[in-house]
Amino acid sequence: MSDSLPGVGKIAKDWKSVLNPTEYAVLREAGTERPFTGEYWDTTTEGVYSCRACGTELFxxxxxxxxxxxWPSFFEPLAEDRVRYLEDFSMGMKRVEVRCAACDSHLGHVFEGEGYDTPTDLRYCINSVSLRLEEKPVE
Structure with missing residues (x-):
């Protein structure tokens, strides 16, 4: 893996030494955890969700x-510069993949126009295994 990829530094030289096999499959190979199995899909704990690979605060x-x-669903990221978007034509459909802008790890996908009662009409469908929750009051 090249250090010239967006945001990828020293840690990228050996992701397998810092991520467990499930984390590696999702974060580095764009896998997906099974629905209703992840750590955060139904949590209501206050805090900030960071990228499990690099620690960048995301949601x-x-x-x-x-x-x-x-899966955990968010209506917007903490800041637009924290994530990047890629067109994804896998699974026989057009989707928008969401990646961590700092380390280029796969997080999940974002969907628009599904009719949820949220301020953005977006659903960031994110794998729990891509995130780490730091419990703290959110301003």
């Missing part, structure tokens, strides 16, 4: 909502 609990899809 706040105040933007998390219950979508009943089996």
């Amino acid at each position: 706040r609990s105040t933007e998390k909502f219950e979508s009943h899809c089996g």
Whole structure:
């Protein structure tokens, strides 16, 4: 893996030594955890969700909502510069993949126009295994 990829530094030289096999499969190979099995799919704990690979803060609990899809859902990232988007044509459909802008790890996908009662009409469907929650009051 090249250090010239977006945001990828020393840690990228051996992801397998810092991520367990499940984390590696999702974060580095764009896998997906099974619905309703992840650590955060139904948590309501206050805090900030960071990238499990590099620690970049990505989402706040105040933007998390219950979508009943089996994965943590957020209506917006902490800041737009924290994530990047790629067109994804796998699974026989067009989707928008969401990656950590700092380390280029796969987080999940974002969907638009599903009719959820949120301020953005977006659903960031994120794998729990891609995140780490730091419990703290959110301003």
